[in-house]
Amino acid sequence: MTEVYNFNPGPSPIPAPVLKKAKEEMFNYENSGMAVMEMSHRSPLYEKIHYQAINQLKELLSVPDDYEVLFLQGGASLQFAMVALNFLPENKEAAYVLTGSWSEKAAKEAQTLGNVTTLATSESNQFKHIPEVDLSKVTEKTAYIHLTSNNTIYGTQWSSFPKEPAVPVIIDMSSDILSRSIPWNDVDMIYAGAQKNAGMSGVTIVIMKKSLLESANDKLPPSLSYKQHASKDSLYNTPPTAAIYITSLVTDWIKGLGGVEEMQRLAKQKADLIYSVIDGSSGFYTGHAEPEARSKMNITFKLTNENLEKEFLTQAKNTGFIGLNGHRSVGGCRVSTYNAVPLNHVEKLKSFMETFMKKNA
Structure with a gap:
């Protein structure tokens, strides 16, 4: 068999040591006689996995104490809608920076839920560059700024994010989370599907400032409410236990290599x-x-x-x-x-x- 060199854009490779460890223990976790995906998500055995993954993400990304880490489902695509549902009231507008297909899709979903403006775009140049962001265009009506940190289709990436904006900045980091540090002073929320750099498909990582969380819409169905998921430590409903387990192993692996x-x-x-x-x-x-x-x-x-x-x-x-x-x-x-x-x-x-x-x- 020809050796495979996996350069898939996602789902992407999982570290070989992670796959090896998962093979050894995933189907009989800590000699419990149960596979990870068989355990009750309310059991101490699973909770150990759950909170270890959260704590190691906090450590690796130097997440400040006033931020919440959530594990959600539905991929980053569900976040396109959840962000607007939670943070875009009727009397405000969201400002999107368009740098490729995923940022366009995020804006399109938000448009079905409220008022959306384009703060900057590189579409006229076939998305070959990251556009300049004029923060003077941000007004009292702006609920938040949304951008996509890395653009998988066009191959561009933000080298730095807007500095000290007057409104919350929310970033889709699905394709470069855990590959770069995050300047939390300039970032209020990030979200990322795990299947590129943080594990396997099935879990979405959300990290947000608690003050932003407090401002979220109170009148949502619980399953779409960040407040609800945060209040239950991402255990409001059955989480994607196997995917979170793999994320915990990936964070172990990154930590072992030097962070x-x-x-x-x-x-x-x-x-x-x-x-x-x-x-x-x-x-x-x-x-x-x-x-x-x-x-x-x-x-x-x-x-x-x-x-x-x-x-x-x-x-x-x-x-x-x-x-x-x-x-x-x-x-x-x-x-x-x-x-x-x-x-x-x-x-x-x-x-x-x-x-x-x-x-x-």
Whole structure:
């Protein structure tokens, strides 16, 4: 069997040591005779997993004491609606920064629930850059600012977030959580599906300032209320126990490697390997994102023509490189270098790209 080098954009690889430990204990957790997914979510055995995952997220991301950590379901996509349901009253408007498909989808869902304005957008440039945000456009009517920190389809990423805005900032960090530090002084809430950097699909991580939580809408069905989930420590209903267990193992793994700072260093090292091939290819490979906006999680590029691109993807797949196709909406190629992608896999892909270029330039 050909060795597989998994560069899928999500769900993405889970660290090999995490899979090994899960195989050893997940189906007979602490010799209880029960698999993790069989336990009562009210039992002390599961609660140990639950609170360990919460506490390790707090530690790794240096979450201040005045923030709440929640485990929810429905993916980041449900958060598009929950954010507006909880924080967008009738007499206010939400300001969205549009940097790609996911931020557009977030704004579209919010529009069905209230007034939405576009604070900034890079659409006219095919989402190749991160737009400048003019905070003077933020008024008393602005309920919150929403942005997407990393754009998986177009391969751009915010290098820093707006400083000291006058209203809450809410960030979808689904594709770069646990790969970078978070400036909590400038961020009131983040949310992220776990399946790229924080575990497996099924659980969504939400971290929000308690003062923001207190302002949430009181007149919602409990299942859609952040206040309700926070009051029950994310145990209002049965949580995705297996997914939270995997997140607890992933946070263990990151902590053992040196924390988020080490993930951030490795993210840059891995991304730089692929960008160096693109930049040194004399146009054989053409990156989509402008250099100052390049993502360290998703590297997007095209080849000189469509036939060559198809051949590249075919040969890559036959060699064991999985998930290099660009998103169906834009085409091209995409290399996703999330936390669990080993450095040596990226080195092998770099070598493959260089060899293919030499043979076909």
